Amino acid sequence: MAIPMAYATASAGMHPSHTLPMKLRAIAQAKFEWTEVAMPDLEAYASSKYEDYRHLDVSGEGDLEKLVEATSEIHALCVELGLQVLTVMPFSQFEGYVDEEKLSRGLKRARAWFRVLKALDCQMLQVGSSNDPQITSDFSRMAADLQLLADEAAKQDPPIKIAYEMWAWGTYVNTWEHTWDICKRVDRPNFGLCLDTFQISAVYYATTVALSSDLETSLPLPAPSLEISLKNLTETLSQNLSKIFYAQISDGSRVDPNQLSQEAKDKGIHALYAWSNSYRPLPFQQGKESFLPVIEVMRAILATGWIGPWSYEVFLTSDQDRDDPNIPYFWTCEAVRSHLTILGKLKSERSAK
Numbered sequence: 001m002a003i004p005m006a007y008a009t010a011s012a013g014m015h016p017s018h019t020l021p022m023k024l025r026a027i028a029q030a031k032f033e034w035t036e037v038a039m040p041d042l043e044a045y046a047s048s049k050y051e052d053y054r055h056l057d058v059s060g061e062g063d064l065e066k067l068v069e070a071t072s073e074i075h076a077l078c079v080e081l082g083l084q085v086l087t088v089m090p091f092s093q094f095e096g097y098v099d100e101e102k103l104s105r106g107l108k109r110a111r112a113w114f115r116v117l118k119a120l121d122c123q124m125l126q127v128g129s130s131n132d133p134q135i136t137s138d139f140s141r142m143a144a145d146l147q148l149l150a151d152e153a154a155k156q157d158p159p160i161k162i163a164y165e166m167w168a169w170g171t172y173v174n175t176w177e178h179t180w181d182i183c184k185r186v187d188r189p190n191f192g193l194c195l196d197t198f199q200i201s202a203v204y205y206a207t208t209v210a211l212s213s214d215l216e217t218s219l220p221l222p223a224p225s226l227e228i229s230l231k232n233l234t235e236t237l238s239q240n241l242s243k244i245f246y247a248q249i250s251d252g253s254r255v256d257p258n259q260l261s262q263e264a265k266d267k268g269i270h271a272l273y274a275w276s277n278s279y280r281p282l283p284f285q286q287g288k289e290s291f292l293p294v295i296e297v298m299r300a301i302l303a304t305g306w307i308g309p310w311s312y313e314v315f316l317t318s319d320q321d322r323d324d325p326n327i328p329y330f331w332t333c334e335a336v337r338s339h340l341t342i343l344g345k346l347k348s349e350r351s352a353k
Contacts, residue, residue, distance in 0.1 A: 015323050020045045021077055023328045028081035030332035036087050036126070036311055037074070042116060046070035058093070059105040060112030071119040078120070086246065086309055087163060087194075088117050089126035095145040096135030096172070103145055110149055114156050124161045124245065125153065126194055129173035131270065137172045143185030150188040163245040165194035168202035169270035176200050176233060177222035183243055192245040193237075195301055196313075198252055198280055200233075201226060201292040202272055205252065226293065230300035238304040247301055247310040249342070251290035253279040280315040282331075282338040288316070295345055302346065312338060 020041040027035050046067045047053045056062035078085060091113060094106040110125075117125060127149070136142070146164070153160035166179040173179060179193055204226040223229035237244055252275065264274040281288035283295075298310075312335035314320070319327060 015321055015327070016044070017323050017325065018320070018328050019048070020074060022325070024074070024077060024081060024083060026328035026332040028083055029329065030336050032332070032335075033082060034084050034086045034309060034311075035078075036089055036313075037085050037120065037122070038089060039091075039113070039116070042071055042074065042088075043067065045074060049073075056109065056112055058109060060109035062112075064112050064115065068115055068119045071116050075120050085120045085122040086311075087124040087126050088113065088120065088122055090128045090165075091125050092128040092167075093130050093132050094127060094149060095142040096130055096132075096138070097145070098136055098141075103148070106145075107148060107152060110152055114153065114160060117160060118156065123158055124163055126163045126165055128165050128167045129170035129179065131167060131169050131171050131273065133171055135171055139172075139178075139182055140185060142173070143182050146182065146186045146191065147188060150186060150191040154188070154190050159190060161190045161192065161245060162188075163192055163194040165196055165248075166199055167273075168199050168206070168276065169273040174203055175222055175229070177229070180236065180243075189242075192243040194246055194248060195233075195244060195297075196248040196250070197283075197294045197297040198248075198250045198276065198292065198313075200229075200297050201294075202252060202275065204229070205292060206272060226296075230296060234300045234303045237301075237306070241304060241306050244301070244304070244306045244308060246308055247298070248313045249283065249294060249298065249310055249338075250280045250313040250315070251283045251285075251288070251294055252292045253281055253316070254289045254291055255279050277315055278317040280313070282312055282314060282334050284338055284341045285334060295342065298342065298346065299349070 020037070023041070024035065043053075043055050046063070049070050050063065050066050053066055054062040056064065056067065091110065094110070097103055113125060117123070127146070146162070150162050153162055164179050164183060166173055166176055168174050170178075173182065176193070176195060183191060183193055203221060221229075223232060255275065260271050260274055263278070264271040267274060281290050283290060314331050314335075319331070
């Protein structure tokens with residue numbers, strides 16, 4: 001079982017004082033060579049440069065030229081730091097609309113994002129499965145929309161890959177099996193999967209953190225247990241290694257279901273979305289009460305024979321909301337510790353066989 005290279009995620013959702021340049025410097029200082037970049041971080045940086053900056057809307061309308069100029073500065077900083085941007089994320093709420101005008105607006109937004117990717121010298125866009133209740137449940141329709149997106153991405157110079165990730169709170173696409181079903185239907189060489197340890201596990205652990213009534217819009221789970229789902233993942237994707245574009249690693253903290261349900265209601269979002277936004281530490285962190293089977297998920301992914309990049313992704317508001325300049329450096333150092341721990345566990349398992 002080979003071990004992929006690791007990289008860090010410059011996550012959005014942190015305190016405004018934790019600027020994108022600060023995060024990138026922390027990532028480089030921790031000796032990571034690759035990073036994901038979040039579009040909200042890029043827009044926040046543009047806003048810091050231009051007082052009247054207008055964020056891009058659902059049609060990609062806004063101060064795109066200013067955003068591209070600001071992004072070019074971020075690219076220059078990445079070059080200075082020796083960092084490469086693997087992917088920009090998260091592009092969402094795109095597929096499955098019956099309204100053709102919404103599809104047209106989504107394609108316009110994609111073209112605007114592609115210009116930002118070009119400014120970053122980045123050739124991959126992460127697309128999260130839609131959680132809009134207005135979309136259709138027809139996977140064929142979703143796939144047709146995503147074919148258009150993939151074809152548009154392929155026209156770019158250089159061409160762009162689309163990494164499709166299931167979000168556990170997706171309206172109809174909320175398991176890796178769902179994204180694989182759609183990936184097969186899209187059938188484009190530049191369209192593949194992002195596999196996330198939290199997202200894959202969360203739907204099977206939902207009853208421990210969320211009220212079951214909040215999950216009624218989800219499709220039935222394709223496998224009766226996570227163990228069987230992971231076995232199917234290994235067997236299925238071992239025959240389709242080129243479709244695994246990258247993986248993301250994060251854990252989940254225990255949280256009182258009633259507390260989480262109330263937080264979700266206050267924010268008007270799905271309980272699993274609230275869990276994802278606020279309670280995702282790194283694996284094997286002391287005092288974080290994390291409990292998802294991260295090693296088991298990664299073992300299943302690596303057992304396919306895949307060799308590729310994985311990231312460490314954190315969304316823990318108890319730390320990230322604090323106005324503390326040391327927070328980005330703390331989390332990148334924690335990512336290194338988590339990475340070394342995971343490598344040690346995986347290698348010891350390999351040696352024992």
